[in-house]
Amino acid sequence: MNVLIADDHDLVRDTLAAFLSAEGEIAVETVEDLDAACRRMEETGGFDLVLLDYTMPGMHGLEGLRRALDLNGGNPVAIMSGTAPRTIAQDALDAGAVGFLPKTLPAKSLVNAVRFMAAGETYVPVKFMTTEEDEDINPIAEKLSSREMQVLGGLCRGLANKEIARELELQEVTIKLHVKTLCNKLEAKNRTHAAMIAKEAGLF
Template structure:
């Protein structure tokens, strides 16, 4: 996997690169949008590009749109240590493959990078929830008790049939709950839903 990280803070850029390289990912770096676009034209397209929202040249989300086009519409995600949830939502609506707060743990960052490179969309519930200081609150607000029970089964990698047996439900009912909770959490599939739960500390 080839990843490009563009961030004007050298320490942040090099730290993230080291995390990913330790996981066998090939990483290139740039310190502004212009440098990132040049690298994409020279060595790209990359499997994933990560752009710092606040670095020179970004001009809000204009830099995101340009990078998506130059990178052949391969995944492009946003990194930020200061952007608000509103900015994150706008980035996702503008086509970002994900939004990564710079406070993410190394393991979570590596998982998110692989997830986005695989074509999925990533945004941690702990950041996107209305009450960001209490990620579990997002699940209390969004999911019914039964959906939470089904969700726990998903985090254990159980099949719908196994979840149905444990909860004494019909398999078709479990399938409906999975579909509903995935929609509520903006999860693309069961794996994405389980990752969301992990990031929010639900399990």
């Protein structure tokens, strides 16, 4: 089984690859952004399964998923994320993803999920989908767009506007506007306060 992992965080990418490679029958390739993933799919004709990080450079939300689906020769593509809420997971499935993997998934569950999805089955952890239902009621999650959630995720990781802009492939001035909007919506005094509110609410 050939699996392609696309994630811009070295630790996450290498850890996932190590878990899967340890199984023996799973050959794993890794890349750090969507463009590199698309090139590999074009060069190879596709993989048995492609795992895409939802917030890595080039994704632009679910546009990246659609690109990958077009290039992977009809084989399954799944989304991974450490921050996306249940609504994004559902949107990904509706757009054609074969599954959604929270990055908190235990190693054994990850391997089982990969086998499941490579066989053409849909995989989303039941606990993730049902637990997030309660969080959807959270007024913070309800009032933010998916892009604002991405920017807020960057703030929670301590990234500067320039770094968030690079990660999301947007202009720095656009990120500044998003941060201002976030502070208004969250009634935060500044970006640090916004990140603190998000963490206390359990969004990240």
